[in-house]
Amino acid sequence: MEKKYILALDQGTTSSRALVFDRQGRIHGSAQHPFRQIYPQPGWVEHDPREIASSQLGVMVEAMVSSSVSPDEIDSIGITNQRETTIVWDRRTGKPICNAIVWQCRRTAPLVEALCGDRSVAAMVRKKTGLIPDAYFSASKIRWILDHVEGAQNLAEEGHLAFGTVDSWLIWCLTSGSVHATDVTNASRTMLFNIHTGKWDNELLDLFGIPCSMLPEVRPSSADYGVTSYPGLPEGIPIRGVAGDQQAALFGQCCFESGRAKNTYGTGCFMLMHTGNIAVESSHGLVSTIAASAPGTSRLEYALEGSVFVAGALIQWLRDELGIIKSAQESEALALTVEDSAGVYIVPAFTGLGAPYWDADARGAIYGLTRGATRAHIVRAALESLAYQVADVARTMEQDSGMRIDELNVDGGASDNNLLMQIQADILGAQLNRPAVIESTGLGAAFLAGLNTGFWEDLDEIRSIRAHDDHFLPRMDSLARKQCMAGWHDAVRRTLSASDE
Template sequence: MKYVLALDQGTTSSRAVLFDRDGQIKAMAQKEFQQIYPQAGWVEHDPEEIWSSQLQVAKEIIDCVDKKDILTIGIANQRETTVMWDKTTGKTIYNAIVWQDRRTAYMTDQLKIDGLEQIFQTKTGLVLDPYFSGTKVKWILENIEGARAKAEQGKLAFGTVDSWLVWNLTGGRRHITDVTNASRTLLYNIHELDWDNVLLDILNIPKSVLPEVQPSSAVYGSTISNLFGSEIPISGIAGDQQAALFGQNCIEPGMVKNTYGTGCFMLMNTGGKLVKSGNNLLTTIAWQLSDKVEYALEGSVFVGGAVVQWLRDGLGIIESSSEIEYVASQVNETDGVYLVPAFSGLGAPHWDPHARGTIVGMTRGTTHAHIARAALEAIAYQSFDLLKAMEADSGIKLKQLRVDGGAAVNNLLMQFQADLLGVPVIRPK
């Protein structure tokens, strides 16, 4: 039997899954890693822990089969999260700045004041927001001692998490990414399919730090033999949300999926047509297979399932995330309680990095069950906003919503989402 090894590097954990030729799961392993919050609005990961956790779970499941039976490796990764490392030593110069991080809001505010928002949106399909990698790179170059000088000398590498993994998997032989990840940086021209010199100049980022860009399906290199006992080709990379769109078989224009993970990410396949949003959505690359590029409209919610983690870790009203459905179902409605989980600002369609979370409508009769239900409903309400913006931009009325992610197992949430949207919500079998 031959297998494909999938590496899924996410915001809170690293997973490895072994698939057979029929797409059936042979083995799976997962390891959580530390979330670092140096100060309000900042979110970081230790890049070495990202790598070590991903390597650990990969080795764990590779040991389940004959190594020679693993044909290839594919990577799906948390997008926008920014890693910079020394090309000579392979050591990072700072923690990974996570996609949720808001520290560069002052940069994006200034770019807007300078009248540059339109040029970024036209070239990249993105809005000016701290979410994306470009201003994170600029922050590191301007704030970490010696970073600017190393970058100017061509000694520094930037990459999203996929690039960091491939660098380590190949023993530093390949500095590379795919088009889906490149399209999330604020630096990549999605029309010309190349890094954009004008945008690099605006942000004062040397081109030498950037990885080579390849299609989503390509041979990016092979693992060094001392990692897994043999060299295994790496032949697929996609940002996690584009990978989910493809995995949900949303391969025709107008098909939509929503992932309920740490955040919520709704993508609509627009085929070969690059649709410019008039409702504050993102235009992004869905994937590139050979020479054919397909595009998507995307709406990003920064806090989805993370609000459940907050109820557990911040408020302590549940002991585990799985309890949320039971607790929320103890009441039939929120009794006027609304929760806006703007812990990291608001994403689409509002794009307000300065917004903060709030709970309103509480009375002496409000219980932890009302707050739990309001938290779940907040996830659905935010997704509702995305879908309506998507329908307005595309002119396509949604017939069904395909869903995945950890929170998609929550029956109460999925039923409320279906009722709110007025369409069937379809979970994968």
């Protein structure tokens, strides 16, 4: 039977999705299921790995069935995933030894400070990994599990435990334990991987006391990851593309060349700029990371990245905790009922502030409230806070790279909000391009898989099927933009000062 489709598994922080793409890059079918968010203590975030797997495998089948696609029509599978989230399981049983520690979780911040607080150690970690030592990344999460799960250290030293980011866990499940692997993009987010040599680093493993036997094999993003062989699933479908969600989105947005940038509006907000074969060392709090590459690429490719911890999660907070909107979609309509935020600024530092501030102790705050402030002003301020955070990252990215961002490709759920996109164009002073298929993360995973199998011939064919449906041009003058950013930076300074007290 003719291979007509690529199946992309998009395992996110709050839900698992599966998307069926045709040869023109259009979504032929999809399915999505949320799963539990577990908060054992303030600042702690966990997932049940079994729920991650069951929800992801479930939507995989549902997407095929609902779109009437036969498994024989599926060319291959591409996987993209929430990064840094850490899972440890017993190789003998395939069972996790504890809940997954999610990338947002801050429990290991004191551990990172204890191990990497010395400037020379921090510099070594930064030089090798491109990352700023932080609880955000996987290394300290593994160390915490080995320290706090009874018998885990001994089991690890005996070779019985396997570590993986979510991609590795899904590959293990899909192949019934026959493949324990990850790709270079996910490996580069663990704080254990040398992004210059392309290998796990013994000095970093020794620093965190992690046995090398726990680690997955590292493969290119477009490579052979085995075939499906899980009971109840279609068997024999090749898994040929794997990338962390933000690198997958960069690839899906066709940012293949140095200077091309994209921003994804998801639970967090993530901007990446492709920097070619050069790992740019940031002096402004950004990180260097490995970018996904097409098959046959002889040298590693890199990107600069700025991570905003809270983006779409802020809109969810307005809905679920404050109850001032009934749905995320309502935020745009309500915010449009007012001309501006009436001087209200929200700094959504629920789990600290990311780039370019990197303050793990900062907490969320609302400034500028007056008796006349309404829920509409608060909702508009929430949307503006996303744009301000992205603008901060963009400016520092330009300084580090020496390249001006005149255009920004956007994707992710919140990019569907036209008001937010116009605010972002105004605050950034740049054109925003939103593609017809905003599911760039899943599309990037599909592209990586399809290029490996020959479903798509080359990058030129990929470029030819990508089209924008909307452009947002800046309308705000430079003076108004400076005034808005000055108010934002004042709010950030107050938040940072509060965290120091």
